[in-house]
Amino acid sequence: MDTTAEQNGAGPSYANGLQNGFCPAQLSNGSCSSLIASASSSSSGGHSGIDSFHHLHQDLHNNGSPAKKCRLRRRMDSGKKNRPPFPWFGMDIGGTLVKLVYFEPKDITAxxxxxxxxxxxxxxxxxxxxxxxxxxGIRDVHLELKNLTMCGRKGHLHFIRFPTQAMHRFIQMGSDKNFSSLHTTLCATGGGAYKFEEDFRTMADLELLKLDELDCLIQGLLYVDSVGFNGHPECYFFENPSDPQNCVKRPCSLDNPFPMLLVNIGSGVSILAVYSKDSYKRVTGTSLGGGTFLGLCCLLTGCETFEEALEMAAKGNSTNVDKLVKDIYGGDYERFGLQGSAVASSFGHMMSKEKRDTISKEDLARATLVTITNNIGSIARMCAVNEKIERVVFVGNFLRINMVSMKLLAYAMDFWSKGQLKALFLEHEVKFALFVVET
Structure with missing residues (x-):
């Protein structure tokens, strides 16, 4: 989502007793007292970690609720091993999609x-x-991270997504499965962590531990790059982006990632200048993001889903809708290095009734995609130049299954910077805000 206020102060942020999305104790001594451990113990009078055991033991004997006794016993057993009790979840509740990560332990003893x-x-x-x-609801099997070690446990990370408009059904499912007997608190980020907080409390007897989404984004990006994607690099770029016939995807490493410009494209767009794992600023943003693309496509073409909009765009021709430089100059505008194929006016042909009568819905979808993508690319390039940063990383759900936009962004960064700026992408486009919840 687009964070409306300009947050120009550098991170990390401190919220709910957490530093940059991690417990301060974890940052200082490497302990596995993760966010879930903090969340699980948040209801026991403000005590956390090993220090709260005697309070938990006292609660176990004094409280007559079977559900709470079960929960407290599990927390005590897990606390002795210095890790949170299962299940391990994290949620990113965005303006359009909810993204959920679940750690499946594979080393459970008899x-x-x-x-x-x-x-x-x-x-x-x-x-x-x-x-x-x-x-x-969809589990993205192709994004599953296998055989990870987290908090001393080995297992797989599963990635699940569903529309935010289905949030109440998800909360009701949590209530039906009696999730509150296992945890009192869930870790969540995104604007929906605030919007749906009361619904979680009243419908499912669950509290939300709200984490700043930009802190989570950066920490999660660094984490997923460090573990890789099942033996392969997480990060990649497009070689020869200016040559469609020879443009190919190539793996790369973020061994020395700083400084980088991080462009997060969700319903809206936030652009961060990241100088280290603990220092960043929000440079700017735009309300014209993935939500704009889908909303306009729904209006212009009658499509219902993001997947349907992209499928239509893949079949369309935006030059039937957009007015190009060559439509105005008859060719290239050589004085300023503008190619004739560059867009001079998005949707510029739609002023003509004759043009309107000949275009297809697919053309409109493609033009909408190109318009939104070009605008994001232009803003990102200007920010990179102003911040003197050569590495630009694009992430966000807008790029999910969206090869057209990724190649457009790669081309724009390469062409307009004369090869000085490189657009980087990641396999897990939108999932970074979730990892910090589990590590």
């Missing part, structure tokens, strides 16, 4: 399996045995 409560088994089976949940 003793642990025997002691597991039924609803924990039920949740794990439900999430890992399905690739679709209802009509709109």
């Amino acid at each position: 003793e642990e399996e025997q002691e597991e409560v039924e609803n924990l088994k039920s949740i794990r089976k439900y999430l890992t045995s399905n690739t679709a949940y209802g009509k709109t």
Whole structure:
């Protein structure tokens, strides 16, 4: 989402007792007292980690609620091992999509399996045995990260997404599966962590530990790049972006990532100048992002989903809609290095009734995609020049299955900078805000 206020102060931020999305104790001593551990213990009088054991023990004997006794016992057992109890979740509740990550432990012992409560088994089976949940929930199997070690446990990370408009059904499912008997608090980021906070509380008896989405974005990006993508690099770029016939995807490394310009394209756009893992500023943003593309496509073409809009755009020709430099000059504008194929006026041909009568819905979808992408690329390039940064990393759900926009951005960065700026992309386009919740 686009953060409207200009947040020009450098990170990290301190919120809810957390520094840059991690517990301060974890930052200082490498402990596995993760955010989930903080969340799980947040209801026990403000105590956390090992120091809260005697309080948990006292609560276990004094409280008569079976659900709370189960929860407290699991927290005590996990706390002795210096890690949070399962299940491990994280959510990024955006303006258009909810992105959820789930850690599936693969090293469960026979003793642990025997002691597991039924609803924990039920949740794990439900999430890992399905690739679709209802009509709109999807588990992106191709993005699964396998055989990771987190907090001393080995397992897989699963990535699930569903429309934000289905949030109330998700909360109700959590209530139906009695999730509050396992955790009292969930870690969440994004604007929806504020919007739906009361609904989680009243419908599912759950609190949300709200984390700053830009802090999570940066920390998560660095984490996922460090672990890689199942033996392959997470980061990639397009070689020969100015030559469509020879433009190919190439892996690359972010071994020395700083400084970098981080362009987060969700419903809106935020652009960050990142100088180190602990220092960044929000340079600017724009309200014209992925939400704009989908909204306009719905109006212009009657499509219903992002996937449908992209499918239409892939078949369209934007030059039937946009007025190009050559439409005005008859060719290139050589004095200023403008190629005849460059867009001079987005949707400029639509002033002509004759043109309007001949275009297709696919042409309109393609022109909308090109318009939004070109605008983002132009702003990103200007920010990179102003900040004197040569590495530009594009992330966000707008780029999911959107090869057209990625190649347009790569071309724009390369052409207008005369090869000085390189556009980088990542395999997990939108999932970074989630990793910090689990690590």
